[in-house]
Amino acid sequence: QVQLVESGGGEVQAGESLRLSCAASGDTVNNYVMGWFRQAPAKEHEFVAAVSLNGGTTDYADSVKGRFTVSKDRATNTLYLQMSGLSLDDTADYFCAATTVVSGSWRQIELYQYWGQGTQVFVSS
Numbered sequence: 001q002v003q004l005v006e007s008g009g010g011e012v013q014a015g016e017s018l019r020l021s022c023a024a025s026g027d028t029v030n031n032y033v034m035g036w037f038r039q040a041p042a043k044e045h046e047f048v049a050a051v052s053l054n055g056g057t058t059d060y061a062d063s064v065k066g067r068f069t070v071s072k073d074r075a076t077n078t079l080y081l082q083m084s085g086l087s088l089d090d091t092a093d094y095f096c097a098a099t100t101v102v103s104g105s106w107r108q109i110e111l112y113q114y115w116g117q118g119t120q121v122f123v124s125s
Contacts, residue, residue, distance in 0.1 A: 001026055001027065001114070002024050002025070002026050002027040002029075002031075002032060002098050002114050003024070003025045003026050003114070004022050004023070004024055004079075004096050004097070004098060004114055004115065004116035005022070005023045005025075005116055005117070006020060006021065006022050006023075006094065006095065006096050006116040006117065006118060006119040007020070007021050007022075007023070007119055008020040008021045008119060009094060009119030009120045009121045010120075010121070010122070011122040011123075011124060012086055012121075012122075012123055012124070013123070013124055013125070014086060014087055014088060014123055014124065014125050015085060015086065015087075016086055016123075017082070017083060017084040017085075017086065018083045018086060018121060019080060019081065019082045019083065020036070020080065020081040020083065020094055020096075020119060020121070021078050021079070021080055022034070022036075022078060022079040022080070022081075022096030022116055023076075023077065023078050024077045024078065024079065024098070025077070028074065028077060029072045029073075029074065029077050029078065029079055029098075030053055030054060030055070030072065030074055031053070031100065032053065032098035032099060032100060032114075033050060033051070033052060033053060033098070033099050033100075033101070033102055033106060033111075034050065034051055034070075034072065034079045034096065034097065034098045034099075035047065035048070035049060035050035035051070035070075035096070035097050035098075035099075035106055035112060036048040036049045036050070036070060036079075036081045036094060036095070036096055036097075037094070037095045037097060037109060038090075038092035038093065038094045038095065038121075039092055039093050039095070039118075040089075040091060040092040040093075041091075041092075043092075045095070045109050046061065046092075047061050047106075047107040047108075047109070048060070048061055048064055048068065048070075048081070048094070049061065049064065049068055049069075049070035049081060050070065050106035050107070051070045051071065051072055051079070052102075053102060055071060055072040055074075058070050058071075059106050059107065061107075063089070064083075064090075067083065067084050067085045067086075068081060068082065068083050068084070069081070069082040070082075079096050081094070081096075083121075086121075086123045087123060088123050088124075088125060089123075090121060090123050091121060091122050091123045092120075092121060093118040093119070093120050093121075094118060094119050094120075094121055095115055095116055095117075095118045096115070096116045097109075097112035097114060097115050097116070098112060098113065098114040098115075099111050099112045099113050099114070100113065101113075
């Protein structure tokens with residue numbers, strides 16, 4: 001069973017970049033489809049990005065496509081989310097998640113079995 005711990009959140013100005021990390025322990029990231037979700041104040045969880053077992057295939061929400069990049073690093077056993085061109089709408093708590101279920105929609109929150117505790121991103125103008 002994998003344990004996930006996010007880091008890298010903070011406050012940035014609009015237009016700036018930030019990289020979130022999700023350190024995995026107890027198992028290797030390549031055994032899981034992994035994703036990032038976010039939850040803005042008073043809103044539901046929203047899919048952000050996901051990456052396949054071997055890291056070769058990715059999926060992004062339309063709202064972040066072209067600005068965010070999800071990746072895995074087997075050597076550090078870490079999932080990353082590189083965010084650029086941040087806007088006020090990106091303010092949220094960001095969560096990483098992992099699942100052993102490789103079929104189905106990676107955008108469905110119910111697919112994921114393991115979750116981190118979240119890291120907060122605040123974008124100011």
